[in-house]
Amino acid sequence: xxxxxxxxxxxxxxxxxxxxxxxxxxxxxxxxxxxxxxxxxxxxxxxxxxxxxxxxxxxxxxxxxxxxxxxxxxxxxxxxxxxxxxxxxxxxxxxxxxxxxxxxxxxxxxxxxxxxxxxxxxxxxxxxxxxxxxxxxxxxxxxxxxxxxxxxxxxxxxxxxxxxxxxxxxxxxxxxxxxxxxxxxxxxxxxxxxxxxxxxxxxxxxxxxxxxxxxxxxxxxxxxxxxxxxxxxxxxxxxxxxxxxxxxxxxxxxxxxxxxxxxxxxxxxxxxxxxxxxxxxxxxxxxxxxxxxxxxxxxxxxxxxxxxxxxxxxxxxxxxxxxxxxxxxxxxxxxxxxxxxxxxxxxxxxxxxxxxxxxxxxxxxxxxxxxxxxxxxxxxxxxxxxxxxxxxxxxxxxxxxxxxxxxxxxxxxxxxxxxxxxxxxxxxxxxxxxxxxxxxxxxxxxxxxxxxxxxxxxxxxxxxxxxxxxxxxxxxxxxxxxxxxxxxxxxxxxxxxxxxxxxxxxxxxxxxxxxxxxxxxxxxxxxxxxxxxxxxxxxxxxxxxxxxxxxxxxxxxxxxxxxxxxxxxxxxxxxxxxxxxxxxxxxxxxxxxxxxxxxxxxxxxxxxxxxxxxxxxxxxxxxxxxxxxxxxxxxxxxxxxxxxxxxxxxxxxxxxxxxxxxxxxxxxxxxxxxxxxxxxxxxxxxxxxxxxxxxxxxxxxxxxxxxxxxxxxxxxxxxxxxxxxxxxxxxxxxxxxxxxxxxxxxxxxxxxxxxxxxxxxxxxxxxxxxxxxxxxxxxxxxxxxxxxxxxxxxxxxxxxxxxxxxxxxxxxxxxxxxxxxxxxxxxxxxxxxxxxxxxxxxxxxxxxx
Numbered sequence: 001x002x003x004x005x006x007x008x009x010x011x012x013x014x015x016x017x018x019x020x021x022x023x024x025x026x027x028x029x030x031x032x033x034x035x036x037x038x039x040x041x042x043x044x045x046x047x048x049x050x051x052x053x054x055x056x057x058x059x060x061x062x063x064x065x066x067x068x069x070x071x072x073x074x075x076x077x078x079x080x081x082x083x084x085x086x087x088x089x090x091x092x093x094x095x096x097x098x099x100x101x102x103x104x105x106x107x108x109x110x111x112x113x114x115x116x117x118x119x120x121x122x123x124x125x126x127x128x129x130x131x132x133x134x135x136x137x138x139x140x141x142x143x144x145x146x147x148x149x150x151x152x153x154x155x156x157x158x159x160x161x162x163x164x165x166x167x168x169x170x171x172x173x174x175x176x177x178x179x180x181x182x183x184x185x186x187x188x189x190x191x192x193x194x195x196x197x198x199x200x201x202x203x204x205x206x207x208x209x210x211x212x213x214x215x216x217x218x219x220x221x222x223x224x225x226x227x228x229x230x231x232x233x234x235x236x237x238x239x240x241x242x243x244x245x246x247x248x249x250x251x252x253x254x255x256x257x258x259x260x261x262x263x264x265x266x267x268x269x270x271x272x273x274x275x276x277x278x279x280x281x282x283x284x285x286x287x288x289x290x291x292x293x294x295x296x297x298x299x300x301x302x303x304x305x306x307x308x309x310x311x312x313x314x315x316x317x318x319x320x321x322x323x324x325x326x327x328x329x330x331x332x333x334x335x336x337x338x339x340x341x342x343x344x345x346x347x348x349x350x351x352x353x354x355x356x357x358x359x360x361x362x363x364x365x366x367x368x369x370x371x372x373x374x375x376x377x378x379x380x381x382x383x384x385x386x387x388x389x390x391x392x393x394x395x396x397x398x399x400x401x402x403x404x405x406x407x408x409x410x411x412x413x414x415x416x417x418x419x420x421x422x423x424x425x426x427x428x429x430x431x432x433x434x435x436x437x438x439x440x441x442x443x444x445x446x447x448x449x450x451x452x453x454x455x456x457x458x459x460x461x462x463x464x465x466x467x468x469x470x471x472x473x474x475x476x477x478x479x480x481x482x483x484x485x486x487x488x489x490x491x492x493x494x495x496x497x498x499x500x501x502x503x504x505x506x507x508x509x510x511x512x513x514x515x516x517x518x519x520x521x522x523x524x525x526x527x528x529x530x531x532x533x534x535x536x537x538x539x540x541x542x543x544x545x546x547x548x549x550x551x552x553x554x555x556x557x558x559x560x561x562x563x564x565x566x567x568x569x570x571x572x573x574x575x576x577x578x579x580x581x582x583x584x585x586x587x588x589x590x591x592x593x594x595x596x597x598x599x600x601x602x603x604x605x606x607x608x609x610x611x612x613x614x615x616x617x618x619x620x621x622x623x624x625x626x627x628x629x630x631x632x633x634x635x636x637x638x639x640x641x642x643x644x645x646x647x648x649x650x651x652x653x654x655x656x657x658x659x660x661x662x663x664x665x666x667x668x669x670x671x672x673x674x675x676x677x678x679x680x681x682x683x684x685x686x687x688x689x690x691x692x693x694x695x696x697x698x699x700x701x702x703x704x705x706x707x708x709x710x711x712x713x714x715x716x717x718x719x720x721x722x723x724x725x726x727x728x729x730x731x732x733x734x735x736x737x738x739x740x741x742x743x744x745x746x747x748x749x750x751x752x753x754x755x756x757x758x759x760x761x762x763x764x765x766x767x768x769x770x771x772x773x774x775x776x777x778x779x780x781x782x783x784x785x786x787x788x789x790x791x792x793x794x795x796x797x798x799x800x801x802x803x804x805x806x807x808x809x810x811x812x813x814x815x816x817x818x819x820x821x822x823x824x825x826x827x828x829x830x831x832x833x834x835x836x837x838x839x840x841x842x843x844x845x846x847x848x849x
Contacts, residue, residue, distance in 0.1 A: 086221070091191055095238065098230040099221040101214050105188035105198070107231040110143050110174060115317040117386070125151025128318035132326055133382045136333045137161060137310040140326050140386070142318035146176060146183035146254070150263045156310050163309035164267060165295055168256060169321045170314075171273030172197040173210040175218065176254040177231065177245045183254050186231055187316075188214065194235040197316065199276065207271060211255040222247035268294075274321040278424040279431035282832070285438075285451035288328060293447060298336060300446055308336060323387040324428065330379035331436050335443045352394040356426060358468045359433070365460070366437045376432050389429055396422040423468065430468070434461065456809040459831060460800060466835040480565050480592065481599040488571045490562040491608040494521050494658045505530040508659035512728050515674060516542060516651040517667050521659035522551055522562050525620070535651045542651030546643045548636065549655055550662040554589050556596065558619035563605065564657075565592070571606050574657070589621035633779050633795040636669045641791070644677060664728060664739065668776055671724040676783045680720065696744040698722070699773055702818045706811055707774055717781045721773075739776075743769040747817055764828055767815055771834075774812070778803060 090097040091106060101107060116127035120141075127142035129152060144152060156164055176183035187197055201210055221229050230242035247253060254262075260269040270291050274280055292298045297309050311333075313325035363369030380389050400418035438454050455461060480487055490507075500509035500520070506527035509520040523531060535542045553574055556563045566575060596603065602613040643650045652670055656662035675681070699722065708714035722740065729738045747766040753759035782798045783791070793801070799808070813831050816823025823829040 086217070086224075089191070091194070091232075091238075095242065096230070098242070099217075099224070101188045101217055102201075102210075105190060106194065107175075107186045107218075107229070108189045108194055108235055109231070109233045110185035110187050111317060115142065121148065124155060125149065126314070126318070128322075128386060130318075130385055132330065133385070136330055136382070137308060138326050138329045138333070138383070139310060139312045140318050140322040140383075141312070141314050142322070143170075143174065143185050143314060143316050145185060146259045146262060147181075149259060152312070153263055156312070159310075161310040162307070163297060164264065164312055165270065165291070165298075165309045166260065166264075166267070166312045166314070167270045167272050167291065167325060168260075168314055169272050169274040169325045170197075170316060171199060171207060171275070172316075173201070173207055173214055174256050175211060175214050176256075176259050177247075178252040178254075179245070183259055189235075194232070197276075207273060208255070208257060215250065215253050215255055218247060218253050219250050272325070274315070274324055276320060277421075279427045280324075282452040282455055285431075285435055289447050289451060292332060298332065300336075300443060302336075308333065319386045323383055323389070326383040327376075327379045327389070327432060328435065330382050331375065331432070331439055332443075334375055334379065335439050352390055354390060354393055354426075354429070356468075358426070358430060358464060361464055362430065362433060362461070365464075366433075368440060369437075372437045372440055373433055376429075376436050379432075379436075389425060389432075393422060393425040393429055396425055426468065427465075430465065452813075453810070456813055456831075457804050458800075459804060459809040459812075460796075462831040462835050465832065468836070480603055481595050481601070485565040485575075486568045486571065486604040486606055486611070487556070487563040488566040488606045489608065490522055490524075490564075490657070492606050493564075493572065496521075497660075504534065506655075506659075508663075512667055512671060513730055515671060515727075516649075517670050517674070517728075518651065518653040519659055519663035519667050520653070520655050521663075522549075522555060522655055522657055524557050524560055524562050526560060531653065535653070540651065541649065543649050544643070544647045545651045545653060546639060547653050547655070548639060548666060550666055551656055553657070554592050556589065556593055556619045556621060558596075558616045559614070561605075561607075563619075566606070568604070568606075586621065593619050593621055633669060633775070636666055637673055637791070637795065640670050640673045641677070644674075665772060665776070667728045668721070668724045668739075669779065671728060672721070672776075672780050672783060675720070675724070676787060681723075696819075697741050699740040699743070701743070701770065703770070703811060703815060703823075704774060704777070707777060707808065710806060710808070710811075711777070711781045712785070714777075714781070717784070718777050721776045721780050725776075739769060739773055743773060747820075760828075763826060764834070766817075767828055767834060770817075771812065771815060778808065 087100045087103045088097050089100045089104070089106075111127055113121075118128045118130060120129040121127050121144075124141075125148035126144035129141040130139065132138040132140070139156070141152065153164065172187055174185050174187050176185050189196065189198070205213075218229055227246055227248055228244045229247055231245050232238075232242050234241055256271075257269050272284065272287055272291065274284065295309065296302055297306055302308075311329040313322045313329065315321035315325075359373070363373050366372055377390070384391075396418050400415060400422055434455070435451065438451050442449055442454060449457070494507045496507035498508045498510055501507055503509075504520070504527065506523045507521040509518070509531070511518050518531075518535070520527075520531065532545065534540065535545050553564045564574075567573065596616055596619060600615070602615045605612050605614050640652060643652070654663045654666045654670070699718070704718070708718050711717055725739050743766060746762055746769060750759050750762045750766070753762055778799070779795060782795050785802075786793055786798060803809070809831065814823045814829055815834065816826065816829040827833040
């Protein structure tokens, strides 16, 4: 007789009723001697081998041997499952303990009857099944069962749709259990919130892979529990819970693709996981474009004699994510077959007008911006039967602004909750505008660029989106007088590391060696007078002085102190103010000043020693303003160049809150500008650095060197920036601040962080420093390449017209320390999140100063 087959490794002529995979760990010898035969009998009973196939079964100490009826084949069954590999748990002490899916989750019925607002489950087969208004073949629905899905497809076929493109927009796994001749959907849920689906389960595994893992586990659980598994249908009252689902074979459990394939085989299932809140990632839009490209009847070169396919979108209950999918489909069909028969007047009557600054700025810069916006509004109106996105933005904003006394919702303040909801809805609306602008540009070209590439080619959009949080939701001028904010003194915020207060009356005063460049912290009127006297005396001899204030917060001077509004819970954290023009910041400061003087009551002031209550009879605003929206590089370069043209002996002073981060970067920009105008100093040999991580101290990070290789004469560009950094840093040694060195030192501190939030803050700061260093190299390259044309093109224009096409923003969109970790592991590697988080976390300074 030939050697028995091992079922765990090779195919078999007998298919057991439950999936067999692997062997168990060896039992102890006592187990083999005392219970081996009984265990084999239990094993054979559990797999229920068909009598028509097995002629005889021989038990032994290893595994049962099965001989088939025709005596041509024999094999061993290795299907013992170790219960120790799985976790058990219970929802409460009153409910039984049972196995948990993926080690921690309970299986809960997916859709409840009350979720079917449109009452279409019986009539159409799926909850909230509907067709959008107008002539587009767009359909949406909640999660159907197998029979319900068949019913939906039959209805579409009855309506003469030859082709159906089904797009599941769920990101959570779903499995289907056989019950009364139908397969009913269930989803894994956490015990803490049995009503909420799982999100962001495993970035490395697709939803399909997770579903297959759950299917396999459920089969194992059934084998360990007498062919039964526990699920929950009523997680409100837990009446007669849990329910017992009988699982006799793996065919009693289906995953999403199996349910779809049993209903319709000739067309593929498309999965497009959309987020419950906020806008999808750029890669998600890319996946949607891929679906369009793979569907010939949705392409620009389609056969005009054939109608477009029906687009069917589905999520759990068919509302939020399905609505987003329907809007995307409406935008595509609008470009495919022209505008649907909807009237602009009707749309304008039924929808709220969203007067957000970010929207206005966006449509002003986008080609055909107003038409792009109108098309999005039409699509939203067309798909608004269950949910209107614009109404959601408007209503959340009204609720946020109407909150008087703040409370708590889901562990955060009520105002923060509705602020987040407003910004999430607004972000989704803005990205729909962007996607429609992308379609307007790329659809006629057959999608020559992906959405991600298109966004990188228009990186100014990310800068604009970064201001959304603070430009739309800002504290009123009464924030100090109503007690929601306090005034914080500069002496509390700034440490005089350079010991210049005694002589110059201002913290951290310094000069770049042999150059008319000076930097210091935010001065009061006394300090400004002292600095001006110093700069215009006979020794320095500056006949004029250009002061560039880099402060991005509201600042007042009162009683000899520089004061700025802060949150009393974290007075050390700045509150950036986003403005489009300098006069806007001046107006905000003036309004704050007037409110402080008008209130005629004592206000809380946080100083270095203590908090005090003070009343102010006079105060002053800053005269020079930080320009937020215009490129800081352009502003600094034009200011220095124009000042030198008027007065070659002009001196330049720079100030920010502490006279360190922004002031140093601005001084490096000015140094490079002066060198290009007045010639570079004689180059010196590279300094030999013999310290740990020397290459990183010299700024030789992989991403930096990638940029260097991309630029013309890139190594010289970097070398000149390094020289400027060294010159500026010579006079500030006590600060222990050198841009190249602080990049790696900040990154190294992440491992010593005491909390996850602190680690994320340090990661962001290290990336900001790294990005700032790259921008300085790019700025130096711009100065070289554009010098022949007397810099007629601005740095911002050069970045968009030259650097973007060369792929600079593609590199910056994967910014990270690839020497130590994969950049894509952190969302802050992306332009969208890195630039936006500067405002959401109130962290000062982004890569572009």
